[in-house]
Amino acid sequence: SLERGSVLRVGPLKPSLEERLADTYGAERLPDDETRASFLDRSADAVTAVVTSGRTGVDADLMAALPNLGAIVHFGVGYDTTDIARARELGIGVSNTPDVLTDCVADTAVGLLLDTMRGFSAADRFVRAGRWPLEGNVPLTRKVSGTDVGILGLGRIGSAIAHRLDAFGCLIAYHNRSPVAEAPYRYAASPAELAAQADVLIVAAAGGANTHHLVDRNVLEALGPDGFLINVARGSVVDESALVDLLQHGRLAGAGLDVFAHEPEVPEALLSMDNVVLLPHLASGTVETRAAMEELTLANLESFLRTGDLSTPVVAPNPALRKAV
Numbered sequence: 023s024l025e026r027g028s029v030l031r032v033g034p035l036k037p038s039l040e041e042r043l044a045d046t047y048g049a050e051r052l053p054d055d056e057t058r059a060s061f062l063d064r065s066a067d068a069v070t071a072v073v074t075s076g077r078t079g080v081d082a083d084l085m086a087a088l089p090n091l092g093a094i095v096h097f098g099v100g101y102d103t104t105d106i107a108r109a110r111e112l113g114i115g116v117s118n119t120p121d122v123l124t125d126c127v128a129d130t131a132v133g134l135l136l137d138t139m140r141g142f143s144a145a146d147r148f149v150r151a152g153r154w155p156l157e158g159n160v161p162l163t164r165k166v167s168g169t170d171v172g173i174l175g176l177g178r179i180g181s182a183i184a185h186r187l188d189a190f191g192c193l194i195a196y197h198n199r200s201p202v203a204e205a206p207y208r209y210a211a212s213p214a215e216l217a218a219q220a221d222v223l224i225v226a227a228a229g230g231a232n233t234h235h236l237v238d239r240n241v242l243e244a245l246g247p248d249g250f251l252i253n254v255a256r257g258s259v260v261d262e263s264a265l266v267d268l269l270q271h272g273r274l275a276g277a278g279l280d281v282f283a284h285e286p287e288v289p290e291a292l293l294s295m296d297n298v299v300l301l302p303h304l305a306s307g308t309v310e311t312r313a314a315m316e317e318l319t320l321a322n323l324e325s326f327l328r329t330g331d332l333s334t335p336v337v338a339p340n341p342a343l344r345k346a347v
């Protein structure tokens with residue numbers, strides 16, 4: 023069983039982070055098998071901090087099972103797998119790793135856009151299959167520079183994507199919960215209006231209940247048969263069945279996806295489409311960025327354990343509220 027003031031890992035993490043959590047804090051991993059209940063019987067009271075990621079998170083049930091939990095420290099910028107509303111009610115702090123991954127996720131969005139519109143991955147498969155000498159040219163593709171881009175979610179990542187595509191001479195518009203002060207781009211009043219005027223719709227909004235299927239069939243139909251969808255946010259933001267259906271019927275030009283509704287499952291129908299680029303949720307996956315995410319995760323944990331505050335909080339810990347529950 024764990025000692026008082028202990029750190030619990032929930033879900034798989036970067037191996038070097040798991041190692042450091044074990045070495046520095048004696049952190050153990052919450053079992054996901056039938057031994058979980060007995061582990062919690064022994065150790066639940068001791069846990070004051072959890073380290074987790076967007077893959078797993080902490081739901082209301084697990085919060086209820088950990089009466090002394092004061093902070094949920096996320097590896098990753100997205101925290102939609104954790105019940106934030108419940109954490110706030112219970113006074114449990116939540117942190118994430120913003121900023122350090124913005125460049126890599128924005129780079130990936132641009133890479134996906136280039137690959138999807140220009141068909142690089144499909145052309146690479148064509149060369150590898152030995153088809154070039156036999157068939158000659160691949161079909162013509164679509165020009166990226168100067169294209170009309172709609173960005174859904176002009177936060178840190180959406181703004182970094184806009185900045186990059188501005189340098190491509192793209193005309194940029196965006197939709198956001200509310201207009202962003204001083205953003206030099208046209209504001210569209212709704213996702214459908216944004217999609218209707220864009221050649222490419224790039225999804226960079228946070229996941230969670232507020233944005234579930236924000237890109238629905240109606241938005242995808244507004245994007246139209248010459249329109250491309252790029253998603254580097256969360257699969258939940260897009261109605262994936264509608265996306266597959268429209269792609270199958272030629273009612274969208276193509277899609278570049280780093281995220282899916284039920285990762286690591288990818289809809290079977292997409293696997294055979296050459297106008298679709300499929301990535302395994304790799305946007306932040308560089309040596310540099312993952313190392314920076316690891317450091318920021320540990321900085322949040324260390325700060326909480328030493329001072330009771332998180333360094334990059336989404337929800338600030340509220341010990342008074344915690345005691346009252």
Ligand code: 8YV
Nearest residue numbers: 075076077097098099100306
């Ligand atoms: C991570 C991500 O791969 O930061 C996020 O929200 O989706 C990615 O950077 C993931 O969170 C790690 O599990």
